[in-house]
Amino acid sequence: MTQYKETKGLDDKFNSAAIEERGMRFWEESGIYHYDETASRDNTFVVDTPPPTVSGSLHIGHIFSYTQTDVMVRYNRMKGKSIFYPIGWDDNGLPTERRVQNYYNIACNPALPYDPDFKPVHDPKADGRREVSRQNFIEACEALTGVDEQVFEDIFHKIGHSYDWRLKYTTIGSKAIAESQKSFLDLVKKGMAKSVEAPTMWDVTFQSAIAQAEIEDRETAGFFHDIRFRVEGSDTTFTIATTRPEFLPACIAVVAHPDDERYKPFFGKKAIVPLFDIPVPIVASEHAEPDKGTGIMMVCTFGDAADVAWWKQSGLPIKQIIGLDGRIIDQVYGQGNFVSLNPEKAKAYYDQIIGLKVKEARAKIVEFIRESGDLLAEPKPLMHPVKFYEKGNIPLEFVSSRQWFINILDYKNELLALGRKIKWTPAHMQSRYEAWVDGLNQDWCISRQRFFGVPFPVWYRVKENGEINYDAPIFATPEQLPVDPMTDVPAGFTAEQRGVPGGFVGDKDVMDTWATSSLTPQIAMAHAPAGHHITMPFDIRPQAHDIIRTWAFYTIMKSFAHEGKEPWHEALISGFILDPDRKKMSKSKGNVVTPIDLLIKHSADAVRYWAARAKLGIDTAFEEQIMEQGRKLTMKIFNASKFVFMIMDKAGVSFTGDYTNAITEPVDKAWVARLSNVIETANKSFESNDYAFALEMTEKCFWDFCDNYLELVKGRAYSTHPESAVATLMLTIDVLMRLFAPFMAFTTEEIWQSRPWACDGKSVHVAPFPQVNELAGITGDAMVYEKAVAVLNLIRKEKAEQKRSLKTPVITLTIAGADKAVALAKMAEEDLINAGNVKVTPVWVNGSDLALVECVFGEDEKKVK
């Protein structure tokens, strides 16, 4: 059996570093965090751990929320459950790609063949960015994430998180890829995934489609442009106010509200777009609001989501002018859909904006309409919300392209219903989920035009004329997974047929990183030992509230599609760490403290204490003082325990293991009743995920123990009849260490292993969490203890007020109180005499509240000397 340490007893001085070393090694070697796959599902606590993104450094926010989960897990472990607590690294996706590109100075070119001899080298200064094949690029990603992951792993070990490291996975690992592809094929089979050519939100920087969940609004400065439009066949004009004049050449219609008297006469007629002289229908539409702008607006290809929606139902021609690179496309005005009453004039204008970026084109068009007199007023500045990709800094555009979509809009009701089957802590986080599902207006676009991600298990036939036939994709078979269509060959074809007429091509996109992350339960199960009994729903999903719309939502969606039920019973939503100015801490503000420094400075248990003090879902200020408080607490736990061990040693009591018969004094039994209350509260709190309250009550009880109970009984423990007091002290340490264990994982282990009694060498973390029935038969009337402390405090207070030492002897003492109170306090008379250094037998008299009637001090012993 693994031994915790060579030496017996506690060190002279509290040394957190040494204790942490011992704990880490002991837990690792004894394998107490290993998942037991033979346990039944009922007897297993299953956690859907969030895999942290490893591109970059670990944030103190990770430490915060992951520690809260660890506390809950430790409680459940002590309740005797087998624990399935996996850990994974989310290394798939854009953040990793960008880091790898810069770190190794390489770029991915999927057209290149794999180079088995390529070795990535950290060389950011090298000239030119070397292009490598997708497989080589992925290997480079894996190499770098491997390094990053080791750093993360070290920190999680140091903070004492109790993952089963044997279950470790990465989201770019082959099993995770296989799971993602399996999920995709299942969605295809169920008719929920389809590939369509449609306008989608497009980021021109990353040149990829993105999903609704990755969009964020930013208040952006812009200008209103009042532009004159003519009504065809008359001199009548009207004014359109727009922030995006560059869309004039892409205008397909003009709309106003059907009840808008100003524009009613125009409906059915045509408007003439200035500069380009495009005749477009003037249409009545509910989605135009009379009181916004001038009440009449242009519909373009495509200014915003409303344009897209309107275009879809109108059947009007598409006039795409913005390309995938965010520049104006080389269209020929006067041809195809680009009709004009004056094609040559239109072409002359349009040709001048071809190839320009959107902003440049806008400036140019403004220049033109100013010259032509169609700009009716100087542009008016305004601030308005504009959609951005959350990681980008150029506004999104709607661009038509072929993408894979998952149908979510048709299942909103089912997804809401599943959300209601999950217990959310805090409960109000459920409304965030509901708000998000309610507000969904796009299906989930899961294809990304990137490289480091899960490829689609799909190929397309190449027609004899060289065109790609997207209508009948060839899907991989389950046996082929994981598959890379860029290198693997579909059944029935040979490698030589790639890219040739009559042959095939692979789908070159990769999946949205959430398409993989949303499968963390399935991925974790794929990494579990054979014969495991894990099933969905999992027990808990811990996560932060910012990713309810992504991770939580997508996981529920996938679970709905694949399992037909909710992915977890409970969602535990953690808050954020705020800096002292109440702002979310972020790297860009430079206010991030690295976790490793905090662990060294305050100790692991102190940082755990800080995290566990905060309730779930509550944003918490970053306060090193709380960590300092935690450090003092661990030290106090250590010293108090050491003191109890010392008392035991001096008292020379040989303990038989039977607390029930050993604890006989009323005041001791009363103290046990106090303990019993705390045990009940702690259990109740943990059951409702309120670990913070369990900690608070435990801590309160512990200080009470140190300040009062210990002071009361230490005299008796040194006396001729120490048995009851010593047994109670031992019992208290036994109980308190287990109550504290989920929080102060290291310190409690040190003390647990150093007990001179009942120490079987097993970890405190697999000892049973204290239960009230352990103390049945011992507890007495808690009031005995309370009254005794009340009297002791009267004496202490009197000494403080007289500015006398607490050791000052009392030579006359008369205490008044109600009969009942006096009777209770009297039961602890011996301890009161000891603790108060009372030299006489106290006189008890009848009164109302407990009070000192007479209290005379003798000479301080020190001064006498």
Added chain:
RNA sequence: GGGUGUGUAGCUCAGGUGGUUAGAGCGUUACGUUGACAUCGUAAAGGUCGCAAGUUCGAGUCUUGCCACACCCACCA
């Protein structure tokens, strides 16, 4: 514009089912301990529990309205 949450001592936060003079830690000040304690204790100062009504014998705790802040969602001509 809709929603959720928060508003308690200088700071960070507790305050179960409404019940005596509203709590803790940190910070400040003054004493005292320092033979378990790189500590700890006692005490002081500091709060109209965001504001206003209401229910109640009684409200920090329940109801309504308002104010401020944070976040989420939407709009985004």
